[in-house]
Amino acid sequence: MNQHTPFAALEIRGLKKTFDRPAVDRLDLLVRRGEFYSLLGPNGAGKTTTLRMVAGLLHPDAGTISVCGIDALADPVSAKQIMAWVSDEPMIYDKLTPLEYLEFVAGLWRIDSATAERRANELIEWLGLAPHAHERCEGFSKGMRQKVALAGALVHDPTLIILDEPLTGLDAGSARQVKNVLRERVAAGGTVIMTTHILEVAERMADRIGVIAGGRLIAEGTLDELRRRAGKGDTSLEDTFLALVAEQTQAA
């Protein structure tokens, strides 16, 4: 990365990834530090592929990715050290307890024992998992598993948290807890990037929203800016989103 925007938590330039067809097509994206950024788009728009490339789960065909000034493609280990990834399908170990899972994650991120234990206990308490802290995860519901995965993402105190559809399948109570945790992180100066199909969540939580379609960013801004861009006046995000996507489809 030759030029880095100083206030950027994530800066993507000319990102490309092709499978059978282009999934991400010369994408440029900038997310500021301390921002809650929501990435929206229809199915197959390239949201998850983009974020998986940022998290180091996929290698791009072209382009650059910078995480807080660190070139994530040239120095992935340093970039991963300050980043956390949470997918829609919580991937945890059935035979470990939540605390053991967090201890394992802390080991991977090289957090010292005392700090890791303090943070783990705080997160377990915060996410309402305390009664189950010493039970193996195999009997947990989807919501509980997602909360364990989220605790794992937060235990190493990341600067940037990337979440791919984290609220899918959660009940109202669990979704509320997850949203509260994410708000707290942003209030504490962290950056959150989240994809979601639940537009009300993006509408209420995001500082800025990016709309992606056909692997490209077709619109970006606050909710009001997007409404103006779509020429939809005082409508819901759903109407605005559908208008933007329809406009892009017609243009294509």
Add this chain to the structure above:
Amino acid sequence: MSHAASLTFFAHHEFRLAWRDWLAMLTAGKARRVRVVALALAAFALFMHFVAYSVVAQFAEIEVDADRGTLVVITGCAVLAWSLLMSQAMESVTRSFYARSDLDLILSSPVIARRVFAVRIATIASSTMVMAVLLAAPFINVLAWHGGARWLAAYGVVLAVGAIAAALSVTLTVALFRTIGPKRTRLAAQIVAAVIGAIFVIGLQMAAIVSYGTISQLTFLRSDALVEVVPAIESFVWWPARAVLGDLTALAAVVTIAFAALAASVAAFSTRFGEHAIAAAGVSNGGVSQRRRAFRTVSPKRALRRKEWTLLVRDPWLASQTLMQLLYLLPPALMLWQAFGQRADDLVLLVPVLVMAAGQLAGGLAWLAISGEDAPDLVTTAPVPAPWIVRAKVEAVAGGVAVIFAPFLLAMAMASPRDALAAACGIAAAVLSSTLIQLWFRTQARRKHFRRRQTSSRIATFAEAFSSISWAATAGLAASGKWQAAITGLIAVLILAGARAVSPHKSH
């Protein structure tokens, strides 16, 4: 739907699922492979007829009024087949309790559940019998070709052995459910099935070791000592053996008893089968409280190794799946103990057994550590270089194998250092080969799909087996001081090179 119609309907449904399962297992779910698989099966059947010819053609002239020694050997073979079929049938019954995803649909439909489960038990029995017939067919065909049509009666005995195995497996599994409950039955049935499958072979080997100092089970079956203590020649114990030789009265009795037992088990257990299947579906594995110690974070590599071992130790079902093959190490262990200090020359026989077992064990552990990673995203997004992750997982595999085989090698080193050195080198080569093959053919899978690992890549499965066999032969020949070890070693290296050439991941 009438009673008969519903039975036919469910039978058709069950057989269709069983057929597709079998086909998917052979073709790894790729439809275009069907023709190749069919050709391979035809070639295999032909090959097995050649093998059968070399093994049993010489016995085709044995008459119906054979002596007790012959009846003992035939009965021994039948019991061996029964134990293997029983083990397989127990696996099928357990799977139908725990792994079928259609219970909700069936039990919420307006049909009598007892009928569905009666058909399901009958399907398990049919699958067991078909497998028995397929395995025995080359031998029976060769005997019938050389000794006359009377040998075809053996097909009836094979079907009867399959039916008895299925009936007993259902009875035993239901008994386990009733005595120890659904939560423990899955593991217990797994262990019982493996023990039943192995115990006859192991028992014969142990008897042969104790009596004659050799690991060959046939030596014991053919021994005068055994023939002297078995029942008289008129005893009903010999009916199956007589039926195999073409005694139609004995055949009718054996088949009638076997199918009556199967019908009785279907009638008796079809209702309970349903109840237990529901109970199994409702089993929760959660709620196990762990005593908590203080946090002790370690380096990423150590954390990965510790995680692998913890997951394996905490999953008794998976551990039993992986370690059950070590049952076959019991006879070598006995032989080691017996030979200690007196018959050190015999120890060379154990070298290939240990190497083969280590290679197979490493293959299973490597699959779990490399492909069976339940949180691949977490491990990949961790700030750890990818080669470290691979190295930590390989170390976890090697450590597990070392813990199991070190006592054997130490005991062997005290009796025969040269054999121990050959075994240690063979084990190291076999473990490294199996692990590399699993790395080259890695896929993303869940640990609970361990049983399906062999269907995901036939090449990996065969490469792993043949490399273990080649290293076992190399170590055995090297321990005997034979120069042919160089040839088998070269074959092992070529197998490895071939596997790497066709593998999807060649970077390691």
